[in-house]
Each structure stands twice: as structure tokens, then as C-alpha cells.
Amino acid sequence: MAARRRGFVSGVALLAALAAPSMAGAQNLLFWSTQATPVEESQAIRDNVLPGFGKPVTYSAQEAGPFITRIQAELQAGSGAITVLGGLHGELASIPDGLVNLDGVVPAGAVAESYMGFGKLGTAEQKYIPWMQATYVMIASKQALQYLPKGTDLQKITYEQFYAWGKAMAQASGGPKIGFPAGPKGLSHRFFQGYLLPSFTGAAVVKFKSPEAEKMWSDFRDFWHEAVTPASTSYAFMQEPLLNGEVWVAWDHVARLKDALNQKPDDFVVFPVPAGPKGRANMPVITGIAVPKTSNAPEDAKALVAYMLKPETEIAMVKATGFFPVVDVKLPDDMPASAKILGPVVAAQNAATDSLPVLLPIGIGDAGGRYNKVFSDTFQRIVLGGQPAREVLDQQAQSLQAILDEKKAPCWAPDPKSEGACKVE
Template structure:
């Protein structure tokens, strides 16, 4: 199978997984609108079996009366919509990314202003609280946890850094020069990206490259700056490990030595330093002409409209909002707390290294969010960005023609969902975002 066909297979696999009603766990609870069984906590996060098991260990201590049910994002959206619209809600609490919750707000979510008032001392940022209100004067979700994407570096690669480059303050030009020099000195590429079937390469394009080079994501999709960005990506890819089209969790090729420098989600890098903690650094993503674009993943806790046992649901949300519980999630699954709390020293080495990199990136970065209010079409938006990468970088197609073609696809998705713009694109005032 060629590199191109592997990446294309990933798109098909990802679409199929997203389309199936894949709910892990037929636990015997009542899904018809209340009654017996445990309180159902449905989540689009921690879908991987190992992550789900680790989170259940956290949940058993924090709220033993809840049953955790992870679901693929499209199945999550379908289930919540179906239950609320039918008036037969069996789910007590939902946990999902901001963009996934936005599709239900405000009409299909319960008002959680009373919970927010009780948790007002938790130190949530102004941005988080603003997002939780969805432009209203009420709160519809409680910030749960956050994550981002950074670089993991085996210290062997540091000797190939360009002269004068600071690994904690890289530009994309320096990143390219570093990858080029590392390949020359090693006799093979040693930089990698997660381009496999379940890899997050599209987030690199959406949340890091586009903001860094163009200042936007959708409104700058086919701009002159975007053309220059894609010219850069074409060159950068020639210095990536060829197996990058198969990588999903970059901690694995890092651990095996196949890769020395990798970009990925913090949860997919945290395990790399475990066997050799002194061999690794975690550093911020590079900066481009428009700044250090980075994608912040904010997850929230909400209650669907008409949910059963709402008082229990609110207690579950408050339990998961305790600092010690959020730190336990950090230890287990490398998602950082949404509450303000000191990061302890007894964390796994990978998480401790990440904490510093995340702090540096947030202090000196241009915030980007994942797509919002797309509902079950979120996977199609991801596919559009991955298809753009495949066409331009792997197939060598004309950049402007490809951007024009994919811009039409993206606009159709936005029109179908009536989705307004999200950061870093300018506020569209509630109107549908326009590709430019």
C-alpha cells in the first residue's frame, strides 16, 4: 500500500467510525428517559479502551453512582439529538468539546447557572466562562478539562538545531531547517507527524499551521498566505519519516526510536518519556508570520434538556470539578485541569514535561479552537482538511485549484449547519461563516 493510499484509507476508516452508532458499553442502564440503573455519563472523550478504563477508575472514586459511556463524536451527537427531540432522555450528563456542545446550545441544554455560581471560586478563565454562555446571560456547560498539541523532542535531535535557535521558541523556518539538518546527519528523516487513520494531522493544519501563517482558519482558507503555507508544508513533508502516513499516537514511534521529534496531542505524547525520562523535552509548537498558532481543546460538562435525575447530574458535575479529581484525570489521561490549581510534582514524567510546554505556548500563542456547531458533520470538516493535505502534499496537485475545490466543500458544510465562525477567525455575529 502506498503512502497516499494509506492516508486515504485513514479518511475512509475515520468516516466509517464516525458514522456508526459506536457506543462502548451496554451496561444495562435505562436509556428510555429515566428510572433504574446508574446515572448515565455520555462522553465524546476518552473513547480509546485504555483511556476509558483509566477514566472509569477516576469516576469510581469521585462519583460511584455514574456509568461512563464513551461514544464517537458523530454517534454522541446523534444520540443526544435523538433523545432530546423525542422527549425520552436517558442520558444524565454529557461531556464533550466546546464545538460539540455548541450544536445543542442553548435550546437543548439545561441552564447550569446555579452550578456555575457554586463553582465560582474555581478560577475558570474569562474565555472559558464566555464560551460556556454561548452569547447569552446563562451558563450551559461547566468547563471540565483542556488540552493542546505540542512537540516532543528526543535530546539526540538537539545537536541538529539551527544556529541561534531556541527549542522553546522555534519559528517554522527554524523547524524546517532543523528537520533538514537532522535528516542529513542521520542519513534518514527523524521528524514525524500523526497522519495515520486515527491520527490528528488535520488538527496540525487547522489549529497550528493556518493560524500561524494566515491568522485564521476558515476566512483565510484560500488566501495568498494560505498558498505560501501549503508551499511550506510540501517542503516540510519531504523531511518527515515516510511512515508518518501510518502514525496515530506519536509516543509509539518516539519510544521505538523511529522518530526523534514529533508533534501531537498531549495525551498522545505523554507516554514517550516513561522508559527514558532524561532523554526527552516537551516544547511549544513553532511560530509563523502571524504568531504561534495553537489549538486549545476545551471540554465541558452539560445536562441535556429534559434529562432525568438532574440533581444527581449536577452533583456529578460538581464532583468532576474538584481540583483533586481534575488532577487525577491529568495523571491518568494527560488532560489538564480547567480549574485553577497548582500542578503537583508527583505527576508522571511525561505530563510534568508537558505542563511547562503548555504554559509557554498559552502565554505566547494565538488561540485557535476546533470547529464548532457542525454536529454530525464535524468529521466531514476534518476530512476536508485532510483531503486538502493529500491532494496538495502527497499528490502534488495545484495549490490554488485544490483550495478552491475544498473551499466549496467547506462552505457547504458551514451552510448546512449554519455555523458561525470560531477562533481565530473574526466573530461573524451569528451569521454563517464564509470561506475566503
């Protein structure tokens, strides 16, 4: 009986949420977003970005699963409480039919056409407006530079040189000095998806269990145990262990390195990610802002989209989140040190002749968490658990394929386009 009652209460709560627009009207502007989930970033948006809009806006940061589930429920119901959506390209790509056409909402040329093209989601309409961009980079304490292999150019570093560097530091300092955000709240799954695997296979998905992938995982396992601090499995943000000296070299999202660079800008160097045999794979993070067809205040929603793309608002977002603008702006002199340091490195990484851009997963909708878990589990079993790479890859490939088949998700770059669901070879 108690379980039945809890289910009834949950159902009432959902209905109440969906009915909210009829009670609150256009005054309740809800900005539903997967971005800026750390409490400090969300609060900075509420305090320093949204007040300039002139109307009260509730910024609600969500994990990908609840984000997709809620908007899909509102679209199915035909009405909702969400005013505006903010999400990754792949998240918004799962609901193109549920988004309003935003053609003409921002001035022509304000955002690069190449980025605006992403926002069409394969249609003739502007389904979202690119909002912010970010990526992941490498960072090193200057004390680590003395151990670089001879002849290494940090701007063109390879994984072979990176591995040798890590081993040299461990031998010289008496312990591992490389760190990864491999804790429960860390983003190491993105490293495997968008950096390590494609750098060695040239693919995001189709080569998941290839011989190249098998060797890559085996080599990374050896590197991990020789050069990576075991505490990495507890790290969420790399800026803290960098600041306290536990780690000398790390990989992380630019927004999760900004505190270290702001506090001690002269102690660190930032550089592009390493290159493998197939290129310098990197994952540009493109976020978009959209209006659902069930928006409770469509005109206010479009005005809020236009406001968020103003140059002054984009600058405020850099300060609040560490993400970079998609509009052409000149950053003022009072910008944090992190923005000044990271900006040129992000640009250099994108422009590298061997750059291999890897899109975030597209078309998997609310299965994003399960998709990430395939990579996290592969890492835990092969690298931490010492299980045979071939056996693990064959098993995990089945889980990966099941997600792609269930969601009918086509391949995304750098994999070739597919007819129907992407297939792991």
C-alpha cells in the first residue's frame, strides 16, 4: 500500500509540474539546462548573468537523464513549465521535432555560420542557437617541465612522449605525478570517448573493439600503473590536486581548471592534448540554447535567447563558467587569468594540422549515462581490474551496440555516416 501511495504522490507531483504554466503564467521563466551543474557556476549565472535580462528567470541545472526525461514528458503532454532549454549539441539533437524555429532571433553573422549549421540539426530550421563552447586541454606544473623527454615540443606532444614523461616524473619524484578526473563526478569518460580511443583508432564508435583499441587499452593500463596517481579514482576536478601539488600534469575540462590558473597563473603551463597514430583527437564541446514547442512563454523565451547571445552576456558567462563565447568578442582586460591563458590554447588545439574533432554522442537521448558507463566500465575492468582487454572489449561492445540499436543512433564524426544505427565492427 505504501509503495502504491508513493507512486500516486509521484504522479501527482509530475502532473502538478506539467500544469504549472496555467498557474504561474509567463512570470515563471524556467531555464532548464545541463550546463553549469557545479553549484558555484549555477549560482554565478543566477547572480551575475541573468539579472540583466530584466525579468526573473529560474536557472535549473540538471544531469542529462532528468533533463531529457522532463522535456520529453512535457512535449508528450503538449504543455509544460520549461521556458528555455540549454544543452549539449547531442542532447538537443534527440528532440529536433520538439524545438521552435529560431531563425532571425540573433543578428545574422553574430555567430559563425559553421556553428549555426550545427544548430539546424539536419533540418532547414534553426533548432538551436550555439551558446557557448569549451573543450578539454592539458595542464602542467612548471616543475614537471624538467622531466620532458628530450626534443619534446609541448605544442605537438604525442602520447608516446606523454607516457615517457609520466614515467620519468614518477621515477625522479618517488611516485606518480599525473592525474585524471576518474572519480564518480569526474569527466574521464570523455577522455576515453573523445581523446584516447579516436587518437589510436581514428573512430568514435565503429573501432571500439578493434586490434588498435585492444593495444591502446593494454598500453594505457601499463602507463596508468607506472605514472598515474591512484588517487585519480577520487578526483572530480583536477584544479584542487594541481594546486596542492599532489599532481603535476593533468587533463580536464577547461572550466574545471580555471581556479588553479586564476590562483596561481605563473605556476602552470597549458598545452594541447597529445596526438596518437590517427591524429590529435579532441572533443569540442558545443552547447546550444533552444525553445521547446511547449514553452510556457514563447516570446519571453526568444527574448532570453537573444539576451544570452549578446556580447556582454557572453563575457559574463566566461567569468561565471569558464566556457568561451561563440560570438566574436574582445575579452576585456579585467578577465580572469584563466580565460587569457586558456583561450589561445583552445584555438591552437582546434587549428592543429593533425586535429581530429570528435563530436559528443548524437542521437542517444536519455541513454547518455549508459553510454558513458560503457567506457567507464571498460576502463575499470581493463585498467583497474587487470582483465584481458580483448575479452572486455568484446563484451562491452555488445552493451554499446545495444544502446545504438535501441536509440537507432546513426554514426557521428569522425565515424562515417551510416544508414540506420551505427555498427561496431
